[in-house]
Amino acid sequence: MRLEAKKLGYRYANDAWLFRKFDLSLQQGETVGLVGPSGRGKTTLARILAGYDTPLEGTVMLDGQPLPKRGYHPVQLVFQHPEEAVNPRWRIGRILNEGGQPDPFLLQELGIDQGWLERWPGELSGGELQRFCVARALGPQTRFLIADEMTTMLDAVSQAQVWHSVLAIAKQRNLGLLVISHEPSLIRRLCDRVIEWESLVH
Amino acid sequence: MCKLEVENLSVSFSHYDRGLRQQMVEVIHGLSLSIKAGQIVAVVGSSGSGKSLLAHAIMGILPGNAVMAGRICYGGETLNAQRQATLRGKEMALVPQSVNYLDPLMRVGQQVRIPGADQVQAAQQRNLFERYGLEPGVEQLYPFQLSGGMARRVLLSTATLSGASLIIADEPTPGLHHEAARETLLHFRELADEGRSILLITHDIESALTVADKVAVFYAGTTVEIAAAEDFAGHGERLRHPYSRALWNALPQNQFQPIPGAQPLPGQLPDGCVFAPRCPAASAECSEIKPDMRKLRGGMVRCIHAS
Numbered sequence: 001m002r003l004e005a006k007k008l009g010y011r012y013a014n015d016a017w018l019f020r021k022f023d024l025s026l027q028q029g030e031t032v033g034l035v036g037p038s039g040r041g042k043t044t045l046a047r048i049l050a051g052y053d054t055p056l057e058g059t060v061m062l063d064g065q066p067l068p069k070r071g072y073h074p075v076q077l078v079f080q081h082p083e084e085a086v087n088p089r090w091r092i093g094r095i096l097n098e099g100g101q102p103d104p105f106l107l108q109e110l111g112i113d114q115g116w117l118e119r120w121p122g123e124l125s126g127g128e129l130q131r132f133c134v135a136r137a138l139g140p141q142t143r144f145l146i147a148d149e150m151t152t153m154l155d156a157v158s159q160a161q162v163w164h165s166v167l168a169i170a171k172q173r174n175l176g177l178l179v180i181s182h183e184p185s186l187i188r189r190l191c192d193r194v195i196e197w198e199s200l201v202h
Numbered sequence: 203m204c205k206l207e208v209e210n211l212s213v214s215f216s217h218y219d220r221g222l223r224q225q226m227v228e229v230i231h232g233l234s235l236s237i238k239a240g241q242i243v244a245v246v247g248s249s250g251s252g253k254s255l256l257a258h259a260i261m262g263i264l265p266g267n268a269v270m271a272g273r274i275c276y277g278g279e280t281l282n283a284q285r286q287a288t289l290r291g292k293e294m295a296l297v298p299q300s301v302n303y304l305d306p307l308m309r310v311g312q313q314v315r316i317p318g319a320d321q322v323q324a325a326q327q328r329n330l331f332e333r334y335g336l337e338p339g340v341e342q343l344y345p346f347q348l349s350g351g352m353a354r355r356v357l358l359s360t361a362t363l364s365g366a367s368l369i370i371a372d373e374p375t376p377g378l379h380h381e382a383a384r385e386t387l388l389h390f391r392e393l394a395d396e397g398r399s400i401l402l403i404t405h406d407i408e409s410a411l412t413v414a415d416k417v418a419v420f421y422a423g424t425t426v427e428i429a430a431a432e433d434f435a436g437h438g439e440r441l442r443h444p445y446s447r448a449l450w451n452a453l454p455q456n457q458f459q460p461i462p463g464a465q466p467l468p469g470q471l472p473d474g475c476v477f478a479p480r481c482p483a484a485s486a487e488c489s490e491i492k493p494d495m496r497k498l499r500g501g502m503v504r505c506i507h508a509s
């Protein structure tokens with residue numbers, strides 16, 4: 001499977017264009033890094049690829065077809081700030097089940113304790129909450145994962161653990177990964193190739 | 203004299219279990235830490251080890267169902283709720299971890315400036331924005347219009363402009379690109395050199411080491427080591443605690459080597475050393491004795507076998 005962004009363009013209200021004629025192509029099974037300065041639209045691009053926002057110009061295609069409008073989205077996104085990605089009035093267990101029954105092996109791999117499922121999001125630390133978001137994004141129908149600063153809020157041991165698990169799952173299920181990060185050493189560890197944001201923005 | 207002294211701090215939360223019985227769960231225990239004027243102390247460690255709660259305990263903003271014990275001193279005097287309320291935002295400022303702390307209904311420029319700010323302060327704010335790479339137009343924006351990295355720089359500006367002499371920065375740099383993160387830390391160093399104290403909670407150990415005077419390593423609700431910044435080098439041979447070494451070696455620029463298992467949950471701590479279930483150096487004794495913090499090679503460690 002191939003995820004393709006073709007001539008994407010986006011801007012907020014009447015602000016300047018964040019990007020235009022943006023092309024990107026990601027193959028299943030590969031891990032690609034995307035690096036560049038903050039506030040220029042990397043997160044916006046991630047939201048468009050995962051179907052949260054509609055581009056003002058261009059299209060996102062999956063194997064040459066437009067992305068599905070309803071049902072489970074095959075491109076999943078894990079945000080930088082987990083507290084913004086969960087409903088604070090739902091218990092963790094309910095949030096996790098939003099994407100279908102979680103795989104117990106996955107929960108264990110990600111170091112998620114069953115005891116946390118009873119809690120409210122506000123009762124978990126930032127790093128604990130982020131592991132839930134990773135588990136939630138890795139539903140059985142996920143084909144591509146966009147990791148937008150996914151482990152910046154985790155300690156190094158948990159970061160290494162989460163990435164080793166995600167890479168193992170990606171390999172096993174042949175997922176494509178787009179890693180957005182400001183940390184060059186992490187990008188170097190994870191990615192088959194790296195794209196500079198500025199080289200793609202016109 | 204120490205600007206801030208935390209002695210044997212514990213924080214517990216009351217929870218209702220399924221039978222609706224009230225239960226106390228201790229999330230921070232036996233935590234001691236001090237910081238002098240002019241120092242930057244980096245706090246690193248496991249996610250969920252109590253770093254943010256320590257920050258909230260010092261600021262006096264723990265949630266209502268939290269119970270605190272131990273002693274926190276500021277400027278040589280005990281910090282009680284009343285003093286915390288007086289000092290908060292003036293003497294002590296927090297850069298919160300969650301960007302949700304920004305007021306969603308207020309333009310950025312208004313929240314950053316102190317009410318009744320004069321021309322000089324307004325100019326300082328503009329300079330700071332420029333330094334952090336925030337364009338002047340950002341002042342007119344509402345928080346929802348900011349990217350994650352921009353929101354964080356706005357929070358930072360608020361704390362540094364407050365003139366506080368203790369700044370607690372809870373993960374100030376994630377989402378910032380390298381230059382902005384570096385600029386932030388260098389600015390902290392300058393503030394410390396003016397005599398302020400900075401508690402820098404961060405997962406970015408490598409960057410923190412470039413400015414910090416000492417490093418406190420947290421695991422499962424307590425400090426396991428206090429080290430000098432220089433002790434984080436090579437394969438961590440100079441570090442005193444096996445967890446500190448594991449943390450150092452897990453960095454992507456080092457070995458990117460995880461260790462198996464997970465940090466124990468609050469309320470379910472092992473009887474002996476909190477790190478014993480994951481420790482490569484654990485002996486039988488380790489699961490029986492709770493190690494105390496002790497002095498070692500100019501630092502502190504909570505491990506019976508450290509030498």
Ligand SMILES: Nc1ncnc2c1ncn2[C@@H]1O[C@H](COP(=O)(O)OP(=O)(O)OP(=O)(O)O)[C@@H](O)[C@H]1O
Pocket residue numbers: 122123124125126127128153154155215229248249250251252253254255256265299468
């Ligand atoms: N309101 C609360 N009620 C109950 N438990 C809580 C509450 N807030 C935090 N905790 C628990 O206290 C522990 C410490 O949380 P804290 O937020 O201080 O961690 P942290 O070290 O800042 O982690 P991170 O690096 O992920 O931000 C965690 O196990 C968390 O689940």
Ligand code: SF4
Pocket residue numbers: 443444445475476477478479481482483484485488493504505506507508
């Ligand atoms: S006390 Fe024992 S288990 Fe704990 S860190 Fe030291 S060697 Fe490891």
Ligand SMILES: [Mg+2]
Pocket residue numbers: 125126253254255299372
């Ligand atoms: Mg925290």
